[in-house]
Amino acid sequence: MTTTMVQSFVGGRFVDSSSEEVDPIPDPATGETIAMLPYSTSEQIDSAIAAAREAFPGWANTPVPDRAQVLFRMKALMEEQFEDIALLVTRENGKTLDDARGEVRRGIEVVDFSCGAPTLLMGTNLDQIAEGIDEALVRFPVGVVAGITPFNFPTMVPLWMIPVALACGNTFVHKPSQRTPLSAIKIAEILQQAGLPEGVFNVVHGAKDAVDRLLEHPDVDAVSFVGSAGVAKYVYSTAAAAGKRVQALGGAKNHLLVMDDADLERSVPAIVSSAFGNAGQRCLAGSVAVGVGKVGDTLVRELAEEAGRLKVGRGTEPDVDMGPVIRDERRKELVGYIEEGQEVGAKLVADGRGIGPSDGFFLGPTIFDQVTPDMRLWKDELFGPVLSVVRASDIDEALRVTNSSSFGNMASIFTTSGKNAREFRRRVEA
Ligand code: NAD
Numbered sequence: 001m002t003t004t005m006v007q008s009f010v011g012g013r014f015v016d017s018s019s020e021e022v023d024p025i026p027d028p029a030t031g032e033t034i035a036m037l038p039y040s041t042s043e044q045i046d047s048a049i050a051a052a053r054e055a056f057p058g059w060a061n062t063p064v065p066d067r068a069q070v071l072f073r074m075k076a077l078m079e080e081q082f083e084d085i086a087l088l089v090t091r092e093n094g095k096t097l098d099d100a101r102g103e104v105r106r107g108i109e110v111v112d113f114s115c116g117a118p119t120l121l122m123g124t125n126l127d128q129i130a131e132g133i134d135e136a137l138v139r140f141p142v143g144v145v146a147g148i149t150p151f152n153f154p155t156m157v158p159l160w161m162i163p164v165a166l167a168c169g170n171t172f173v174h175k176p177s178q179r180t181p182l183s184a185i186k187i188a189e190i191l192q193q194a195g196l197p198e199g200v201f202n203v204v205h206g207a208k209d210a211v212d213r214l215l216e217h218p219d220v221d222a223v224s225f226v227g228s229a230g231v232a233k234y235v236y237s238t239a240a241a242a243g244k245r246v247q248a249l250g251g252a253k254n255h256l257l258v259m260d261d262a263d264l265e266r267s268v269p270a271i272v273s274s275a276f277g278n279a280g281q282r283c284l285a286g287s288v289a290v291g292v293g294k295v296g297d298t299l300v301r302e303l304a305e306e307a308g309r310l311k312v313g314r315g316t317e318p319d320v321d322m323g324p325v326i327r328d329e330r331r332k333e334l335v336g337y338i339e340e341g342q343e344v345g346a347k348l349v350a351d352g353r354g355i356g357p358s359d360g361f362f363l364g365p366t367i368f369d370q371v372t373p374d375m376r377l378w379k380d381e382l383f384g385p386v387l388s389v390v391r392a393s394d395i396d397e398a399l400r401v402t403n404s405s406s407f408g409n410m411a412s413i414f415t416t417s418g419k420n421a422r423e424f425r426r427r428v429e430a
Contacts, residue, residue: 003033006181008040008205009188011051012198017041017205023178028094028324029314029360035092037181039206045173045213048202052144052171053219055199060141060169062197068117071163073194075111078104085186087316089155092182094323094361095278096315107159114163121168141169142245143221146214148235150227151326152281152383154180158187161224166200173202173220175210177227179326215239222246229381229407249283251381254410255402256286257424259395260293262414264302270414272306275387276365279325284410287382288371289389290398296391300369303387304350307365312356324361325384331361334384341368341377352385373401381407395420399427 006025007014017038025035040048059067078085082104089100114120125136147161158174165172176184184203191201204210214220215238222245225235232250239246256271258264274286291299315323325331335353342348346368356362363385371377371388378388392398402411413424 004035006035006037006185006205008044008048009185009192009201009203010040010044010048011202012192014185014188015044017044021206025092025179025181026327027091027360028326029090029316029357031328031359031361035182037178037205039178040204040210042209042213045204045206045210046217048173048204049144049214049217049219051199052173052202055197056141056143056171059166059171059197059200062169064118064121064167064169067167067169068115070191070194070196071111071115071117071167074163074190074196075108075115077190077193078108078111081186081190082108085155085183088182088186090315090323092180093151093154094315094326095281096320096323099278099323100315103153103156107156110156110159111163114167117167139168143170144219145170145172145222145224146220147172147174148211148214148223148225148227149174149176149184151177151179152278152283154183155187157226158184160226162187162191162201165224166196170222171200173204173214175204175206175214178205178207181205211235212238215244216242218242220244223248225249227251228383251383251407252283252409253288253378253381253405253407254284254286254412255288255290255398255405257290257292257392257395257398257402257411257413257415258295258299259413259415259417259420260295261416261420262295263416264295264298267414268299268302268306271303271387272310272365276307276310276322276385279322279363280385280387281325281383285383286410286412287387288378288402289387290392290401291389292392292395292398296369296389300349300367300389303389304367307350307367307387310365312352312362312364314357314360322365322385324356325363326361328361330384331363334363334366334382334386337377337380337382337386338366338368341371341375344375346371346375346377346388349389373404379406395423399424402428 229250352364352366355364
C-alpha cells in the first residue's frame with residue numbers, strides 16, 4: 001500500500017483539504033506510514049453539514065423501500081469486497097485479520113438489519129382511543145445526524161449508526177477517529193457505488209475542533225457518539241445543551257468473577273480471549289478477573305500459562321492471536337501503568353514488555369495479581385492487553401468491587417453453581 005492523502009467526502013465528492021494540520025497514519029504493526037490525514041477545514045465541515053441539510057428533504061421523502069434498496073446494494077458490495085475491507089481494518093488498526101473479519105461481519109449484520117426498514121419503520125394506530133379520537137404513531141426522520149466514532153472498530157462502530165440512520169431517512173455526517181480514517185472513506189466509496197444520492201452521506205476528519213463544530217452547528221439535529229467515557233460525557237452534555245438528540249456510549253471496566261467451583265479448563269481460555277483479543281482494545285474486554293475464595297492461586301497460574309501461549313505478531317500473519325496497540329504513545333502509557341503497578345505492590349505475573357516485533361507498537365499479554373481498588377490499574381480503563389486480578393473472599397465482596405467501578409460495566413460469572421449464577425444475576429441487575 002502506497003502513502004495516500006486521505007480525502008474528505010462532501011456533497012457526494014471526494015475532496016482534498018488545504019488544512020495544515022496533517023497526521024501521519026501508521027500501520028501499527030510496522031510503524032510504517034501508510035497514509036497522511038489532513039484534517040477537514042472548518043469550511044469543509046460546514047459544507048458537509050450544508051450538503052446533508054440540503055439532501056435531507058429529498059432523502060426523507062424517498063420511499064422507504066427505495067432507501068432500503070440502497071442498503072441492499074451496500075450489503076452486496078460489502079460482501080464482494082469483504083476481504084479488502086478486513087485487510088484495510090487490519091492495516092490501519094493493527095488487529096488480526098480474523099478479528100477484522102469478525103468486525104466487518106458484525107457491521108454487515110447491521111446493514112442487513114437496516115434493509116428491513118419497510119417493516120421496522122411501520123407505525124401503529126388505535127381507533128377510538130377516546131370517544132371520537134383515533135390515535136396513530138408515525139415515525140419521522142430526525143434530520144442531519146452527526147456520527148463520531150472511535151479507533152478500535154473503524155468499520156463496525158460507524159456501521160452501528162450509518163445504515164440505521166439512512167434507512168430511517170436521515171442524512172449523515174461521519175467524523176471517524178483521526179487515528180483510523182481509511183475505513184470511513186471505504187464506507188463512503190461503497191455508499192457512492194450503491195447509488196446513495198449526493199449529500200446524504202458525508203465524511204469529515206479531525207479531532208476535538210471538528211467534533212465541537214458538529215456539536216455547536218445549528219443544522220445538526222442529532223449526535224451519535226462512541227468513545228471514551230470523559231469525551232462521551234462532554235459530547236452528551238454539549239449536544240444536549242444545544243437542544244440536539246444525543247446518544248453517547250463511553251468506556252468500560254469489565255469484571256469477570258471466577259468462583260471456587262468454576263470449570264477452569266473452559267473459563268481460563270475464555271478470560272484470556274476476552275482480555276487480550278483485539279489487544280485488549282475493546283469496550284467489552286474483560287479487564288479485571290476477580291478470583292473468589294480459594295481459586296485465586298490456581299487461576300492466576302493458569303491465566304499466565306494460557307496468556308503465554310498467545311502468538312503476538314502482525315495481524316496479517318497466519319496464526320497470530322494478538323496484534324499491536326494503536327500507537328506507540330499508547331504502548332508507552334501502558335508501560336507506564338505496568339511500572340506503576342509494580343511500584344504500588346501489584347504482582348506482575350505475565351510481563352508483555354518486549355514481546356512482539358520491535359518495529360510495531362507491540363505489548364504482549366500482561367497480567368497483574370493482587371490488584372486492589374485503590375490502584376489506577378483497577379480504577380482506569382487501560383484499553384490495552386493488561387489484565388488485573390483482584391482477590392475476593394466471597395461473592396459479596398466480589399460484587400461490591402464490581403459494582404463500585406465508576407464505569408458502566410459488563411460483568412460475567414464463571415461458576416458451575418446455579419445458585420451463584422442466580423445471585424450474580426440478581427445483584428448485578430439491581
Ligand atoms: P476517544 O474518546 O479518544 O475518541 C472517540 C472520538 O471522539 C474520536 O472521533 C475522537 O476524534 C473524538 N474526540 C477525542 N477527544 C475528544 C475531545 N476532547 N473532544 C471532542 N471529541 C474528541 O476514544 P478512542 O480512544 O478512539 O476509542 C476508545 C474508547 O472508546 C474506549 O474508551 C472504549 O471503551 C470506547 N468504546 C466504547 C464502545 C461502547 O459501545 N460503549 C465501543 C467502542 C469503543
